[in-house]
Amino acid sequence: MKLEIKQETLIEHLNYVIKGISNKNLRPILNCIKFVLDDNGLYLMSTDNEIAIKTFIDKKDIEKIENTGEIVVAGKYIYDIIKKLPHEIISLEEVIGSKLYITTPNTAFTLNCSNPLEFPDLELEYNKNPIILNQKLFKTMINQTAFATSTGESRPVLTGINFKISENIMQCTATDSYRLAIKKITLNESVNENINIIIPTKHLNELVKLLTEDEEDMEIHIFTNKVIFKFNQITMLTRLINGTYPDTSKLIPETFELGIKVNLTDFYNAIDRASLLTNESDKNTIKLESKENIIVISSNIPEIGNVEETIMVEKDNETEIKIAFSSKFMLDALRVLESTDMKLFFNGELKPIIIKNPESDDLIQLILPIRTY
Amino acid sequence: MKLEIKQETLIEHLNYVIKGISNKNLRPILNCIKFVLDDNGLYLMSTDNEIAIKTFIDKKDIEKIENTGEIVVAGKYIYDIIKKLPHEIISLEEVIGSKLYITTPNTAFTLNCSNPLEFPDLELEYNKNPIILNQKLFKTMINQTAFATSTGESRPVLTGINFKISENIMQCTATDSYRLAIKKITLNESVNENINIIIPTKHLNELVKLLTEDEEDMEIHIFTNKVIFKFNQITMLTRLINGTYPDTSKLIPETFELGIKVNLTDFYNAIDRASLLTNESDKNTIKLESKENIIVISSNIPEIGNVEETIMVEKDNETEIKIAFSSKFMLDALRVLESTDMKLFFNGELKPIIIKNPESDDLIQLILPIRTY
Numbered sequence: 019m020k021l022e023i024k025q026e027t028l029i030e031h032l033n034y035v036i037k038g039i040s041n042k043n044l045r046p047i048l049n050c051i052k053f054v055l056d057d058n059g060l061y062l063m064s065t066d067n068e069i070a071i072k073t074f075i076d077k078k079d080i081e082k083i084e085n086t087g088e089i090v091v092a093g094k095y096i097y098d099i100i101k102k103l104p105h106e107i108i109s110l111e112e113v114i115g116s117k118l119y120i121t122t123p124n125t126a127f128t129l130n131c132s133n134p135l136e137f138p139d140l141e142l143e144y145n146k147n148p149i150i151l152n153q154k155l156f157k158t159m160i161n162q163t164a165f166a167t168s169t170g171e172s173r174p175v176l177t178g179i180n181f182k183i184s185e186n187i188m189q190c191t192a193t194d195s196y197r198l199a200i201k202k203i204t205l206n207e208s209v210n211e212n213i214n215i216i217i218p219t220k221h222l223n224e225l226v227k228l229l230t231e232d233e234e235d236m237e238i239h240i241f242t243n244k245v246i247f248k249f250n251q252i253t254m255l256t257r258l259i260n261g262t263y264p265d266t267s268k269l270i271p272e273t274f275e276l277g278i279k280v281n282l283t284d285f286y287n288a289i290d291r292a293s294l295l296t297n298e299s300d301k302n303t304i305k306l307e308s309k310e311n312i313i314v315i316s317s318n319i320p321e322i323g324n325v326e327e328t329i330m331v332e333k334d335n336e337t338e339i340k341i342a343f344s345s346k347f348m349l350d351a352l353r354v355l356e357s358t359d360m361k362l363f364f365n366g367e368l369k370p371i372i373i374k375n376p377e378s379d380d381l382i383q384l385i386l387p388i389r390t391y
Numbered sequence: 392m393k394l395e396i397k398q399e400t401l402i403e404h405l406n407y408v409i410k411g412i413s414n415k416n417l418r419p420i421l422n423c424i425k426f427v428l429d430d431n432g433l434y435l436m437s438t439d440n441e442i443a444i445k446t447f448i449d450k451k452d453i454e455k456i457e458n459t460g461e462i463v464v465a466g467k468y469i470y471d472i473i474k475k476l477p478h479e480i481i482s483l484e485e486v487i488g489s490k491l492y493i494t495t496p497n498t499a500f501t502l503n504c505s506n507p508l509e510f511p512d513l514e515l516e517y518n519k520n521p522i523i524l525n526q527k528l529f530k531t532m533i534n535q536t537a538f539a540t541s542t543g544e545s546r547p548v549l550t551g552i553n554f555k556i557s558e559n560i561m562q563c564t565a566t567d568s569y570r571l572a573i574k575k576i577t578l579n580e581s582v583n584e585n586i587n588i589i590i591p592t593k594h595l596n597e598l599v600k601l602l603t604e605d606e607e608d609m610e611i612h613i614f615t616n617k618v619i620f621k622f623n624q625i626t627m628l629t630r631l632i633n634g635t636y637p638d639t640s641k642l643i644p645e646t647f648e649l650g651i652k653v654n655l656t657d658f659y660n661a662i663d664r665a666s667l668l669t670n671e672s673d674k675n676t677i678k679l680e681s682k683e684n685i686i687v688i689s690s691n692i693p694e695i696g697n698v699e700e701t702i703m704v705e706k707d708n709e710t711e712i713k714i715a716f717s718s719k720f721m722l723d724a725l726r727v728l729e730s731t732d733m734k735l736f737f738n739g740e741l742k743p744i745i746i747k748n749p750e751s752d753d754l755i756q757l758i759l760p761i762r763t764y
Contacts (some may be wrong), residue, residue, distance in 0.1 A: 095667065095695055102664045124657075125664060129696035210482075289500060291475045294468065319545070322468055323490070323502035 019055045019087030019112040025103050027124075031062050032097050035250050037066030037224050039072035041095040051093040052137045053110075054084045063140055064093060066289050069221050070255040071228075088134040089117050099127050142246060148164035148237035149183070150206060153229045153249055156236060157191050157267055159201050160222045160383050162354040167219040168194035177214035180263040183209050191194040192219065197267055197347045198384040199354075213240055216259040225254055270372060271383055272333055272357050274363040277334035277378055279306065282360045286352045288327035292317045295325050303388050304345040308338045315323045315347070341367045342390040348373075351383045392428045392460030392485040393424050394455050398476050398495075400730040404435050404446045405470050407625050410597045411437030412466040424466040425510045426483075428459045436513055437466060442594050443513040443628040444601075449543040453467035454480050457687035461507040464491050472500050491692045510632060515619060521610035522556070523579060526602045526622055528619050531593045532563050532574050535727040535754050539591040541567035564639055565592065570720045571639055571757040572727075586613055589636050594629040601625055643745060643755055646702055650707035651681065652749055659725045661700035666689045666718035668698050677718045681711045690718070714740045715763040721746075724756045 032051070039049050043066055054061040060076040064070070077083060096118075100108065103122055111119045112131070120127040125327050160179070168176035173195075184207040190201045220354050225247055229236070247254045252265035289304065295317045296302040299301040304317040318324035341364060351359070351373050363372040373383040405424070414732075416439055427434040432450040437443070450456060462485050473481065476495055484492045485504070493500040533552070541549035546568075553564040559581040563574045574742055579748050601607070609622035620627045662677065668690045669675040677690040687705050691697035714737060724746050725733070736745040746756040 092695060096665050099664065099698075102660070102667065104660070124661070125698070126699045126700075127664075127668075127696060127698045128693065287475070287477070288497070291472065291500075293473050294475065295500075321503065322465060323500060325472075325498070325500045327499075328497045 019053065019089055021050045021055055021060065021080055022082040022107050022109050025100065025105050025108050027075060027079050028102050028108060031075055032100055034073045034228055035062045035064040036093060036097045036229065038069055040066045041094055047090065047132055047136050049093055049097060050086065050090045050132055050135060050137065052090045053199040054088045057086060061088045065140055067138065068140065068257050069224070072140055072142060072253045074251040082091055087112055089118055090132040090134050090137050090145050091129050095129060116144035140255065141244070142255060144246065145239045145291060148239045149209065150235050150237060153201060153234050153236045154231055155331065157226050157229045159203060160226050162201050163190045163199040164219050164223055165350045165354065166192040166194060166197050166199040169386060175259055175261040175263050178218045178259040179222060181213065181215050181217060185209065185211040193266060196386050197351065198269060200266065200382045202380050215240060215245065216261065216263050217245055217256060217260055221256040222316055228252055228254065269370065269384060271365055274365055276337040276339055276364045278362045279332040279359055280329055280362065282352060284329050284354055285360065286349065288329055289345050289348050291328055293323050293349065294321050295322060296345050301388055301391060302344045302346045303342050305342045305390065307340045308333065322339060332389060339364045339367065341371065342388045344388065347385050351385060392462055393575065394428055394433065394453055395455040395458035395482050397671045398473065398478050398481050400448060400452050400474050401481060404526045405473055407446045407601055408435045408437040408444050409444055409466060409470045410600065411439060413439045414467055420463065420505055420509050421462045422466055423505055423510065424469060425461065425463045425507060425559065427461045428456060430459060435481060438511055438513055440511065441630050442597070445513060445515060445626045462491050463505040463507050463510050464502050468502060474741060501711065513628065513737065514617070515628055518612045519621065521612045523608050523610060526607050528576060530599050530602045531601050534564040535574050536563045536572040537592050537596055538723045538727065539565040539567060539570050539572040548589055548634040548636050551591045552595060554586065554588050554590060555608055556586040558582065559679055560616065562719040565637060568758050571642060571723065573755045575753050576695065576746055588613060589619065589632040589634065590618055590629060591632055592761040599626055601627065602757060632709050642743065644738055647738055649710040649712055649737045651686065651735045652705040652732055653702060653735065655725060655730060656729055657702050657732065659722065661688045661702055662721050665698050665700055665720065666694060668692050669718050674719045675719045675764060676715050676759055678715045680713045681706065687696050712737045712742065716744060716758050717761065720758050724758060
């Protein structure tokens with residue numbers, strides 16, 4: 019293998035594949051990046067057996083291809099080295115003794131390589147009819163649900179996001195059993211058979227970092243035990259979580275005793291300030307109480323002091339509510355709303371609080387109240 | 392105490408005094424900020440017994456002073472609360488039962504206060520003839536030496552910066568016994584008696600954050616066991632470290648076998664890249680070898696690979712050098728140089744390396760070599 023390539027081009031693509039290696043892996047080959055150079059261009063690959071990432075640099079973006087070939091090299095080292103090289107043309111050459119020789123006019127690195135035959139197969143495959151989706155929309159979908167995922171290990175299925183696809187509706191659900199976020203989007207084309215899978219949230223968070231902000235599409239290829247995302251020049255595989263995701267369809271009530279409309283920023287800032295006088299040991303409890311056309315948010319730490327925040331609201335009816343909840347969970351929920359106003363729905367102080375954009379049911383969030391009164 | 396003040400004004404000054412409390416202090420009163428409002432304005436004070444900070448807000452920057460008085464309140468809480476309040480006018484009022492009532496139109500915090508009589512005296516006092524110094528110059532002086540301070544606890548005197556003042560020369564010295572940085576500046580006025588004190592580096596680093604980047608002066612008031620800095624509206628006290636600072640005056644040789652002039656950025660980048668193939672367990676050792684008008688920087692980790700960097704240099708004479716040193720210490724030293732070119736001086740592979748700006752002796756740095764050849 020021998021080629022010349024611009025530093026900027028190579029580091030851009032190393033930035034993608036570096037996310038596929040963990041550095042903590044006990045099998046050294048899984049901490050490596052594989053380079054495959056053929057007449058079409060350069061492929062870079064990484065895998066830690068849970069995820070796999072492959073990216074492609076077209077030959078038109080490579081200065082010179084002298085010899086095709088394959089090498090496998092320590093991921094962290096090649097990444098750090100290329101990152102610190104100047105914005106010049108870099109020469110990469112496989113030399114005798116299974117070494118990679120990396121040079122610019124004043125710099126010469128020699129890195130030991132591993133046997134390409136030992137590098138695992140990435141198991142990338144593709145469906146004939148993948149799901150096609152706007153990248154930015156998918157990114158929003160993950161960002162609006164991922165935070166509600168459980169971080170504990172006790173129920174593995176809750177460490178992922180549940181994707182259900184039926185006809186042309188894709189629904190993402192995340193919950194840690196204290197709060198829930200459900201996001202629905204409409205696909206351009208219907209799927210042939212219903213899909214119900216759980217994708218690890220930590221891998222989706224890595225995927226989201228690779229997606230672009232523009233309006234380009236991505237492909238989603240779903241298999242029994244894995245899902246493969248294809249976008250730009252990148253292909254990413256992640257294993258699925260085995261198990262049955264809890265049925266959350268009955269958790270969102272059909273009717274509510276009271277709906278309250280409030281300015282999102284005002285409500286966020288009030289909760290944010292009131293959260294200063296809450297304790298994690300006390301579940302960050304704050305109270306909300308409605309009084310005609312205002313709500314009062316309050317909290318206290320007895321040794322320190324107390325706070326009361328007042329906000330003007332629009333109520334659906336004259337029912338009043340007095341309820342307590344975690345300020346942390348409420349702030350997490352508010353952060354992903356993309357609207358000027360928001361709506362809160364209540365069925366008394368013991369039933370879940372529902373949080374929505376007033377104009378749309380695409381994103382529905384639920385927070386369990388805390389019993390204090 | 393009762394006043395109205397702009398949020399921006401109050402948070403600016405709380406930003407200063409918050410640096411004087413540690414939050415980890417076992418005496419709760421030392422985690423507090425004292426407010427003293429008199430007819431001149433508002434004083435804010437904090438201390439953890441090792442340092443003390445006082446700042447002053449002139450009455451012209453206060454919207455309304457209704458009642459003068461004193462209160463003492465939990466520093467972390469008042470700071471976080473004021474920081475999260477909107478850019479509005481805030482009312483602060485001491486209310487019955489030793490409480491502080493903090494309000495804006497929609498927000499009302501009540502914080503429990505401590506007894507102002509229990510708040511320690513800050514022991515601020517002033518000399519008739521303080522040392523007068525440009526703030527920016529002092530900041531540079533600390534930044535160019537502080538990194539060489541020891542972080543270990545075994546020799547407490549080395550955890551501070553040694554200030555020696557004689558006539559109109561102020562000299563700062565920091566060393567961890569493997570490297571040394573000495574910075575000299577000229578004062579506008581001579582001191583009457585020689586000064587030789589050790590100021591804790593961690594407190595100087597806090598002080599540096601409070602200094603402005605403009606050309607304003609500061610006052611330094613030195614006493615037997617403390618030093619007091621006065622600048623802008625801020626007064627900061629720090630205790631001195633007891634003990635005798637090692638005599639470093641004989642460590643910098645008068646003559647050198649070889650001087651090498653090199654472009655600072657080129658040299659920095661070469662060392663930075665070569666440091667990728669060094670290990671902390673191996674003292675981050677890299678090698679430098681001169682060959683006529685070039686130097687070669689090299690390093691290796693046997694399992695991973697090796698690197699050679701080549702740089703054009705100007706040598707004083709035809710002596711050649713082959714020496715090894717810590718890349719980490721060299722990078723630290725290079726980062727504080729403020730010049731395009733730099734000079735390295737050698738007296739063979741076993742003697743200290745001296746690092747300087749070629750045009751000036753204001754800052755002299757020394758790094759011990761590592762014996763490898």
